[in-house]
Amino acid sequence: MAFEQDLLELLPRLRRFARSLTRDINDADDLCQMALERALNKRDQWQAGTRLDSWMYRITRNIWIDTVRAAGRREHVANDEDAMANVAGDDHRRMESRMELRDVDRAMDSLPMEQREAVSLVLVEGFAYKEAAALLDIPIGTLTSRLVRGREALQRELGEAA
Amino acid sequence: MTFDQQTIMAYVDGECDAVTTKRIEKAMASDAMLAEQIGRERALREQLASHYAPVISEEIPGRLTAMLTSAAEPNVDHSFTARKADQIHAKRQGRGFGIVQWGAMAATLALGIVVGQYGLGGGSDSPFAQQGGALIASGTLEHALDKQLASAQPDDSDYRIGLTFRAKAGNICRSFTGEAVSGIGCREGENWKMVNTLPGGAQGDYRQASSSALNAIAAEMMTDAPVDADTERTLRDSGWD
Numbered sequence: 001m002a003f004e005q006d007l008l009e010l011l012p013r014l015r016r017f018a019r020s021l022t023r024d025i026n027d028a029d030d031l032c033q034m035a036l037e038r039a040l041n042k043r044d045q046w047q048a049g050t051r052l053d054s055w056m057y058r059i060t061r062n063i064w065i066d067t068v069r070a071a072g073r074r075e076h077v078a079n080d081e082d083a084m085a086n087v088a089g090d091d092h093r094r095m096e097s098r099m100e101l102r103d104v105d106r107a108m109d110s111l112p113m114e115q116r117e118a119v120s121l122v123l124v125e126g127f128a129y130k131e132a133a134a135l136l137d138i139p140i141g142t143l144t145s146r147l148v149r150g151r152e153a154l155q156r157e158l159g160e161a162a
Numbered sequence: 163m164t165f166d167q168q169t170i171m172a173y174v175d176g177e178c179d180a181v182t183t184k185r186i187e188k189a190m191a192s193d194a195m196l197a198e199q200i201g202r203e204r205a206l207r208e209q210l211a212s213h214y215a216p217v218i219s220e221e222i223p224g225r226l227t228a229m230l231t232s233a234a235e236p237n238v239d240h241s242f243t244a245r246k247a248d249q250i251h252a253k254r255q256g257r258g259f260g261i262v263q264w265g266a267m268a269a270t271l272a273l274g275i276v277v278g279q280y281g282l283g284g285g286s287d288s289p290f291a292q293q294g295g296a297l298i299a300s301g302t303l304e305h306a307l308d309k310q311l312a313s314a315q316p317d318d319s320d321y322r323i324g325l326t327f328r329a330k331a332g333n334i335c336r337s338f339t340g341e342a343v344s345g346i347g348c349r350e351g352e353n354w355k356m357v358n359t360l361p362g363g364a365q366g367d368y369r370q371a372s373s374s375a376l377n378a379i380a381a382e383m384m385t386d387a388p389v390d391a392d393t394e395r396t397l398r399d400s401g402w403d
Contacts, residue, residue: 004230011226016217020210029223036229037374104213122175123210129177147175148167154206 003043006052020120021064023105035060058135061117107157115150118143174203224387289343299347299354307336307347307354313391326394327384334402337376349402
């Protein structure tokens with residue numbers, strides 16, 4: 001059961017990756033569930049000795065792309081009134097912290113898919129450019145230009161929010 | 163010396179070669195704007211990383227871990243599948259069990275197909291018997307549900323036990339996969355009442371389809387996560403109460 005055990009150990013990272021792609025906790029876990037199902041079904045296609053994490057990230061990312069494309073892009077419009085109601089009663093520092101969390105989510109959500117996945121893999125998951133490019137099946141130059149554009153957009157979004 | 167955005171980004175990401183790194187660091191000492199730009203990029207990286215970091219220590223939902231625990235995916239135990247392959251093939255041939263269309267299977271109950279295949283005679287070859295209008299486990303299936311632990315599956319058993327869990331009604335249910343029938347049985351009195359049955363499947367894809375469908379159904383039925391191996395043993399020893 002080493003395969004399952006390895007997947008189990010990967011799960012926290014996969015959940016984080018899924019969260020940065022989908023923003024919504026339930027969507028993220030649905031995505032993980034579909035990725036695990038596909039991995040278990042296609043375990044014969046994983047070559048022992050190669051990196052399981054890259055393989056799983058690739059599966060997760062592919063399902064995400066398919067799902068988003070199939071469903072049409074769903075907008076997660078933040079409801080600021082709800083957000084304010086939720087933090088009412090919190091002290092000022094915690095409120096600031098929560099609003100910041102929402103800002104990062106919102107900023108990530110505003111990125112086009114190809115920038116979001118590049119940002120997520122490199123800035124959140126810590127993959128090297130070479131690894132991220134291989135995982136996404138794109139040249140390194142394409143990855144870095146997506147990263148530059150994604151970063152600029154995030155700086156803009158988060159700068160405005162600050 | 164000026165650096166383009168891509169080079170600055172690569173520096174922050176630790177992707178610059180040693181020579182460029184040295185040049186940037188030298189320039190930063192005298193170029194406040196460059197230093198500020200790099201500071202902003204670093205801050206963004208840290209902000210993103212710290213925003214998503216708490217996900218790592220969150221408790222993982224049971225529906226995900228259940229897919230990976232030893233009990234949850236008996237169908238991907240290829241050694242088991244391989245050992246059984248010849249025997250299964252022979253049995254399937256003998257019973258004339260056709261290829262089932264699996265596409266729409268997950269959400270439907272294929273009870274009729276299975277019962278039609280076996281009848282309700284409760285004979286030694288039948289996994290089911292009828293009692294008071296309910297379909298209950300019989301023969302080797304009943305024995306497997308009664309005695310078999312997911313953590314210690316005998317090679318010669320016709321069934322593999324999957325998840326054991328407490329249903330919303332409060333009783334214990336267990337999922338199982340077999341060569342020609344898979345399903346979920348729930349404890350009612352001294353019996354295992356069949357709640358869901360699906361045609362089983364001997365070969366990898368069918369077994370996986372079957373088990374994935376069962377896991378999805380089980381996830382809907384359970385109150386909490388599936389029980390662990392120790393609890394499963396305790397439950398068995400106390401008669402699945």
